Amino acid sequence: xxxLEVAMVKRLPQYYQILNKMKQHGQEYISSExxxxxxxxxxxxxxxxxxxxxxxxxxxxxxxxLTMERIGQLLGMRNTKEAFLAGAGSLxxxxxxxxxxxxxxxxxxxxxxxxxxxxGEIVGGVKxxxxxxxxxxxxxxxxxxxxIAVPADTAQGVADVMVGxxxxxxxxxxxxxxxxxxxxxxxxxxxxxxYMLLSYELEQNLSRRSESIxxxxxxxxxxGEQALPQGERNT
Amino acid sequence: xxxLEVAMVKRLPQYYQILNKMKQHGQEYISSExxxxxxxxxxxxxxxxxxxxxxxxxxxxxxxxLTMERIGQLLGMRNTKEAFLAGAGSLxxxxxxxxxxxxxxxxxxxxxxxxxxxxGEIVGGVKxxxxxxxxxxxxxxxxxxxxIAVPADTAQGVADVMVGxxxxxxxxxxxxxxxxxxxxxxxxxxxxxxYMLLSYELEQNLSRRSESIxxxxxxxxxxGEQALPQGERNT
DNA sequence: AATAAATAGTGACATAAGTCACAATATCTC
DNA sequence: GAGATATTGTGACTTATGTCACTATTTATT
Ligand SMILES: NC(=O)c1ccc[n+]([C@@H]2O[C@H](COP(=O)([O-])OP(=O)(O)OC[C@H]3O[C@@H](n4cnc5c(N)ncnc54)[C@H](O)[C@@H]3O)[C@@H](O)[C@H]2O)c1
Ligand SMILES: NC(=O)c1ccc[n+]([C@@H]2O[C@H](COP(=O)([O-])OP(=O)(O)OC[C@H]3O[C@@H](n4cnc5c(N)ncnc54)[C@H](O)[C@@H]3O)[C@@H](O)[C@H]2O)c1
Numbered sequence: 181x182x183x184l185e186v187a188m189v190k191r192l193p194q195y196y197q198i199l200n201k202m203k204q205h206g207q208e209y210i211s212s213e214x215x216x217x218x219x220x221x222x223x224x225x226x227x228x229x230x231x232x233x234x235x236x237x238x239x240x241x242x243x244x245x246l247t248m249e250r251i252g253q254l255l256g257m258r259n260t261k262e263a264f265l266a267g268a269g270s271l272x273x274x275x276x277x278x279x280x281x282x283x284x285x286x287x288x289x290x291x292x293x294x295x296x297x298x299x300g301e302i303v304g305g306v307k308x309x310x311x312x313x314x315x316x317x318x319x320x321x322x323x324x325x326x327x328i329a330v331p332a333d334t335a336q337g338v339a340d341v342m343v344g345x346x347x348x349x350x351x352x353x354x355x356x357x358x359x360x361x362x363x364x365x366x367x368x369x370x371x372x373x374x375y376m377l378l379s380y381e382l383e384q385n386l387s388r389r390s391e392s393i394x395x396x397x398x399x400x401x402x403x404g405e406q407a408l409p410q411g412e413r414n415t
Numbered sequence: 416x417x418x419l420e421v422a423m424v425k426r427l428p429q430y431y432q433i434l435n436k437m438k439q440h441g442q443e444y445i446s447s448e449x450x451x452x453x454x455x456x457x458x459x460x461x462x463x464x465x466x467x468x469x470x471x472x473x474x475x476x477x478x479x480x481l482t483m484e485r486i487g488q489l490l491g492m493r494n495t496k497e498a499f500l501a502g503a504g505s506l507x508x509x510x511x512x513x514x515x516x517x518x519x520x521x522x523x524x525x526x527x528x529x530x531x532x533x534x535g536e537i538v539g540g541v542k543x544x545x546x547x548x549x550x551x552x553x554x555x556x557x558x559x560x561x562x563i564a565v566p567a568d569t570a571q572g573v574a575d576v577m578v579g580x581x582x583x584x585x586x587x588x589x590x591x592x593x594x595x596x597x598x599x600x601x602x603x604x605x606x607x608x609x610y611m612l613l614s615y616e617l618e619q620n621l622s623r624r625s626e627s628i629x630x631x632x633x634x635x636x637x638x639g640e641q642a643l644p645q646g647e648r649n650t
Numbered sequence: 651a652a653t654a655a656a657t658a659g660t661g662a663c664a665t666a667a668g669t670c671a672c673a674a675t676a677t678c679t680c
Numbered sequence: 681g682a683g684a685t686a687t688t689g690t691g692a693c694t695t696a697t698g699t700c701a702c703t704a705t706t707t708a709t710t
Contacts, residue, residue: 185666186666190608193605193607193608193612197608212687213686213687221668223687224690225668228668238675239678240686240688241686270509283607286614348617348621349617356436363620367610372516373425374428375521375602376431377425377428378560378586378602379490380427380489380490382491418697420696422696448657457698459699462659463659463697463698466658474707475658476656
């Protein structure tokens with residue numbers, strides 16, 4: 181009964197990150213219970229997710245190194261992939277400077293910016309080139325991942341160029357959904373949308389809190405303070 | 416039959432962003448069909464999501480301004496919220512400089528960094544202060560949102576300080592899940608995990624492609640090129 | 651005024667995701 | 681080496697999410 185579902189795959193990176201931290205702490209094993217506490221999910225969900233890796237050992241838990249290895253392999257992190265970045269603005273530079281991505285198998289080979297003043301700059305070891313060169317270099321170097329960090333109104337155009345140059349996957353930071361052919365993978369990292377969600381939940385919490393104050397006639401500001409753990413939001 | 420679900424609320428920001436673009440283009444109405452095309456989802460899902468807003472007009476679609484207004488209200492964007500940012504590194508600076516957030520009702524009032532050399536800097540109109548001042552200022556100014564852009568190993572400590580100072584919501588960019596009391600909302604913006612997902616799907620696509628090449632004995636490199644639209648990944 | 655056409659709203663259904671409870675099993679202790 | 685115990689793996693169940701097909705409504709057209 182292999183339940184290789186989307187929701188599960190979304191959690192695998194989190195297990196991986198936890199395992200990584202455990203490894204650094206010299207931990208040998210970690211239980212589903214422990215995973216669950218760190219991730220605010222149900223232990224049985226962890227077990228269900230990891231059962232497909234066939235790596236759990238009864239009474240001990242999951243061996244840190246082996247499980248990490250398996251997840252890394254499943255997620256395709258073993259072989260480093262090269263990517264081109266479009267847009268060397270403040271977010272683009274942050275990505276260039278971010279060493280964490282190498283650890284997960286991503287290497288930003290070059291960046292491209294429409295602003296001629298930015299050409300020649302080097303950030304985090306990554307050189308910025310003129311935007312015009314993107315298409316040609318991408319197809320000639322056979323780069324299959326494109327990262328989009330340009331303003332929303334030019335994002336679709338950049339995506340089209342990347343796809344035309346052979347991109348198979350696009351990591352998009354512009355706050356919009358891109359239109360691409362069916363064989364191209366897009367992952368939208370819509371941070372603004374993420375904030376709106378936070379804003380919504382905060383609003384909900386606040387109104388619930390004031391409701392209970394209303395109901396119980398003041399003197400209950402602490403109400404909800406010890407409320408049931410609601411878990412964290414992401415995904 | 417009010418289906419006010421999590422999954423739906425996650426899509427509302429996307430509808431909002433599309434409506435915003437439509438407004439700028441002077442569009443008056445937008446149909447569920449149109450929404451669906453832009454978001455790569457089923458039109459009936461759009462209708463179900465928006466039905467709770469009671470704003471759709473038959474034969475015309477959804478009125479852009481009114482619907483945007485309703486969503487903005489539901490998401491709690493009408494009243495601007497102030498936030499403190501911890502970590503004025505490359506990502507933190509990008510957030511300070513990002514004007515897009517104001518549009519959605521978020522104002523970063525001040526930033527805090529443990530590195531004394533960074534104190535006094537101003538990025539995007541936001542001043543960087545010494546990290547020691549965070550707790551005191553946060554509780555005195557009654558700021559309820561904290562943004563975490565510090566390295567993963569200090570993130571939990573910063574979160575604890577924020578919660579102690581009265582934070583009710585945390586927007587976390589460190590690649591880990593934070594432990595907070597049940598009344599505090601956390602949104603994890605785990606970009607590294609996002610990349611791993613992209614990597615996984617790319618790997619899947621590549622292996623499926625090579626499979627079909629194997630099966631049909633070469634000469635079919637184009638196979639999958641016109642594959643069924645798989646929609647985009649986010650959330 | 652009648653008709654056509656587009657499009658929202660929705661009940662019934664299908665699939666995905668998560669929870670519970672418990673059996674199976676590996677390790678540890680004495 | 682026998683028994684206790686922690687912990688995995690999983691079938692049955694519950695809840696959430698998405699899809700389909702159809703009805704109702706509004707506007708445009710003749
Ligand atoms: N800065 C943030 O923290 C942040 C947060 C969330 C989302 N985003 C999104 O990320 C994107 C970039 O944001 P930013 O703050 O870095 O903006 P920015 O204005 O600092 O940088 C954008 C860069 O893209 C370049 N550019 C424009 N058109 C281009 C093209 N066709 N080809 C190549 N380069 C081009 C510009 O010259 C500029 O250097 C935007 O879509 C923004 O909405 C940014
Ligand atoms: N840069 C990126 O593109 C990127 C992408 C994804 C995730 N992240 C995550 O975001 C976080 C920040 O990344 P970054 O690239 O900006 O790192 P960075 O090293 O450039 O910046 C981190 C900043 O935090 C400060 N800091 C450390 N401890 C602190 C404390 N206790 N209080 C206040 N400030 C403190 C440091 O002085 C530094 O200025 C990290 O967790 C990283 O994994 C970054």
